[in-house]
Amino acid sequence: MAKQRKTTAQKPKPQAKQAQSMAGAPLPDRDTALALYRQMLTIRRCEEQLARSYQAGLIPGACHTYVGEEAIATGVCAHLRDDDAVFSTHRGHGHALAKGVPPNELVAELFGKATGCSQGRGGSMHLFSPEVGMMGTSGIVGPCILQAAGAGYSFMLLGVDRVGVAFFGDGAVANGAFHEGINLATTWELPVLFVCENNQFATEVAFANTTKNPEVANRAAAYGLPGIAVDGNDVALIYQIAGEAVERARAGGGPTLIECKTYRTRPHAEGMRDGGYRSLEEVEAWKKRDPIATFAARLVKEGAARQTEIDGIESAVDAEVAAAVQFAHDSPWPDPATVADHIFSHGSQTHA
Numbered sequence: 001m002a003k004q005r006k007t008t009a010q011k012p013k014p015q016a017k018q019a020q021s022m023a024g025a026p027l028p029d030r031d032t033a034l035a036l037y038r039q040m041l042t043i044r045r046c047e048e049q050l051a052r053s054y055q056a057g058l059i060p061g062a063c064h065t066y067v068g069e070e071a072i073a074t075g076v077c078a079h080l081r082d083d084d085a086v087f088s089t090h091r092g093h094g095h096a097l098a099k100g101v102p103p104n105e106l107v108a109e110l111f112g113k114a115t116g117c118s119q120g121r122g123g124s125m126h127l128f129s130p131e132v133g134m135m136g137t138s139g140i141v142g143p144c145i146l147q148a149a150g151a152g153y154s155f156m157l158l159g160v161d162r163v164g165v166a167f168f169g170d171g172a173v174a175n176g177a178f179h180e181g182i183n184l185a186t187t188w189e190l191p192v193l194f195v196c197e198n199n200q201f202a203t204e205v206a207f208a209n210t211t212k213n214p215e216v217a218n219r220a221a222a223y224g225l226p227g228i229a230v231d232g233n234d235v236a237l238i239y240q241i242a243g244e245a246v247e248r249a250r251a252g253g254g255p256t257l258i259e260c261k262t263y264r265t266r267p268h269a270e271g272m273r274d275g276g277y278r279s280l281e282e283v284e285a286w287k288k289r290d291p292i293a294t295f296a297a298r299l300v301k302e303g304a305a306r307q308t309e310i311d312g313i314e315s316a317v318d319a320e321v322a323a324a325v326q327f328a329h330d331s332p333w334p335d336p337a338t339v340a341d342h343i344f345s346h347g348s349q350t351h352a
Contacts, residue, residue, distance in 0.1 A: 024234070024237060025234065025236045025237040025239070025240040025241075026236070026240075027236055027298070027299070027302060027304055028236065028239055028240075030304050030305070032078070032239075033236070033299060033304050033305070034299070034304075034305060034309070034313065035078070036074055036075065036078060036235050036236075036239060036295070037235075037292070037295055037296060037299060037305075037310070037313060038313050038316075038317060039070075039074045039078070039097070039098055040070040040071060040074045040235060040291060040292045040295065041292055041313065041314060041317045042097060042103060042317050042320065042321070043066060043070045043073065043074070043093070043094040043097050043098065044067060044070055044292055045317050045318060045321040046093065046097060046103050046106060046107065046321055046324070047065040047066055047067050047093060047094070047266075048067070049107070049321055049322075049324075049325055050063060050065065050093070050107065050110055050270075051063070051065055051067075051266065051270050053107075053110070053111070053325070054270040054271065055270070058111055059110050059111060059112075059123075059124070059270075060112055060123065061123045061124060061125075062090070062123075062124050062125060062139075062269050062270075063110065063124045063269060063270040063271075064090050064091040064092075064093075064124060064125070064268065064269045064270075065091070065093065065264075065266050065270065066091055066092075066093050066094035066095075066264075067264060067265055067266045068199070068233075068262065068263050068264045068265040068266070068286065068287075068290070068291070069091075069094065069197055069199060069232065069260075069262045069263075069264060069291075070094055070235075070291055070292060071232060071233050071234060071235035071238055071260075071262070071291035071292075071295070072094075072167070072195065072197050072232050072238055072260045072262060073094040073095045073097070073098035073099075073167070074094075074098050074235055074238075074239075075235045075236075075237075075238030075239040075241075075242050076098070076165065076167075076193065076195055076238060076242040076258075077095070077098035077099050077100075077165075078098075078239055078242075078243075079239075079242055079243050079246040079247075080099065080133065080163065080165065080246070081133070081162075082100065082131070082132050082133050083133060083160075083162050084133050084162050084163045084164070084165065085133050085135045085148070085151040085162070085163075085164045085165070086099050086133055086134055086135060086148075086164075086165045086167070087135050087136060087137075087143075087144035087145075087147040087148045087151070087164070087165070087166050087167070088127070088134075088136070088137040088138070088144055088166075088167045089137060089138065089141070089144055089167060089168050089169060089172070090124075090125045090137065090138065090139045091169070091197075091264075092125070092127055092137030092167070093106060093110075093124070093127070095134070095137070095167050096117065096127045096129065096134050096137070099129070099132055099133060099134045100129070100132030100133070100134070101117050101127065101129045101132060101134055102324075103320060103321055103324035104323065104324040104327040104328065105117040105129070106127070106324070107321075107324045107325055107327070107328040108120070108324075108327060108328040108331050109122060109123065109127060110123060110124050110328075111328040111329075111331070112333065112334075113328055113331035113332065113333060113334070114331060114332050114333060114334045114335070115327070115328075115331040115332070116328075116331075117129045117134070119334060119338075119342075120333065120334040121334070121342070122137075125137055125138065125139040126138065126139075135147070135151070141168075141169075141171055141172050141175055142168065142172040142175035142176075142177035142178060143177060144166045144167065144168055144172075145166045145168055145172065145175075145177045145178055145180075145181035145182070145194060146177050146180060146181045147164075147166070148164040148165055148166035148181065148185075148192050148193075148194070149164065149166075149180075149181040149182075149184050149185045149190060149192055150164075151164030151192070152164040152185055152190030152191045152192040152249075152255070153184075153188065153190055155190075155191055156188065156189075156190055156191065161191070161250040161251075162191065162250075163191045163192070163193065163246055163249045163250060164190070164191065164192045164193075165192070165193045165195060166181070166192070166193070166194050166195065167195050167197060168194075168195070168196060168197070169196070169197055169198070169199060169202065170196060170197075170198040170199065170200065170201075170202060170207040170216065171202025171203070171205075171207070172196075173196065173211075173216055173219070174210065174211065181194070182194055182220075182223050182225065182255070182257065183223055185225070185254070185255040186223045186224050186225045186254065186255055189252065189253070189254035189255070190254065190255055191249035191250060191252070191254075191255070192249065192255040193242065193245050193246065193249065193255065193256055193258065194255060194256070194257045194258070195242075195258050195260065196216045196217075196257070196258070196259045196260065197232065197260050197262060198216055198232070198259055198260060198261050198262065199232075199262050199263050199264045200261075200263060201264075201268070201277070201278065203268045204268060204273075204276075204277040205277075206277070206278075215229065215259070216229070216257070216259040217229035217257060217258070217259035219257070220257045223257075225254060225255050225256060225257055226245075226256045226257065227256075227257045227259070228241055228245075228256065228257070228258050228259070229259045229261065230258065230259070230260055230261070231260075231261060232260030232261045232262030232291075233262055233263075233289050233290070233291040233294070234291070235291055235295055236295070236298075238258075238260060241258060242258065245258060262291075263283075263286040263289075265283055265286055265287050265290075296310050
């Protein structure tokens with residue numbers, strides 16, 4: 001039986017068990033708002049450059065970009081500390097960057113270089129950086145849900161106020177891991193955020209065609225945890241909702257399921273087709289709701305930033321990403337002599 005988590009804070013009452021749909025939120029303070037904008041733009045510029053690098057043959061293996069979904073990783077990870085644990089999916093570049101992986105280490109990893117965050121061993125779908133709490137991405141659908149629950153269980157046993165976060169797509173909702181992870185986390189009131197990035201397609205299959213219930217958040221009622229559906233392109237709203245969920249988790253209030261309704265405006269993976277399963281009109285309509293452009297316009301309209309400041313951030317981010325690409329080009333390949341490193345533990349063992 002699980003040990004009760006020790007906390008001096010009064011356990012906050014959870015929100016209503018049924019799903020809630022949230023729309024609109026005030027801007028956070030000016031410094032936070034500008035930081036959110038810069039983080040989203042950093043993810044976008046990295047992804048655009050990685051797409052070009054893939055087309056130039058510089059990236060071995062697959063490359064799944066996060067273009068169009070930047071508000072989600074940015075809004076959630078803004079509330080996380082280095083000792084909080086994030087578990088991600090195959091589309092994990094944005095999560096890694098938002099959690100603190102530097103752009104040069106991300107780009108170098110996709111190039112397969114020794115200076116990458118996984119020392120060139122992982123590539124696009126296997127990003128690890130325990131130093132900043134990025135505990136791994138995976139091309140297997142769904143395991144991040146169980147891993148985040150496991151992290152939350154560890155934090156509960158340790159009696160610490162750390163949080164586990166799982167980012168996953170709508171396709172993972174049909175996986176048994178979704179049921180198992182959320183049920184366990186709710187039963188034991190674990191400090192976990194389950195963040196469904198509902199971009200409406202699992203590869204090229206529409207989510208609405210694979211279920212009679214295409215609403216993810218309202219499934220929370222069956223497990224007894226708060227379920228909240230938000231506009232996944234509204235970074236201010238995601239920042240607000242995620243902040244409340246993280247605070248509740250740290251205080252012992254248990255997990256939250258957040259469904260972020262969004263859209264990827266590039267193909268499922270670079271090199272794959274971008275039509276035939278969705279219309280160009282649909283893609284263009286979502287591009288007009290671009291989370292970065294709309295947030296920049298809002299910052300200027302509401303007086304949180306001047307256009308010159310927006311332009312200055314863009315120039316700084318462009319320079320940072322260009323430097324990251326050059327760093328990756330200049331970095332060495334992994335030494336073949338290290339091929340067996342990190343395969344098993346070299347720690348001392350005692351025998352009876």
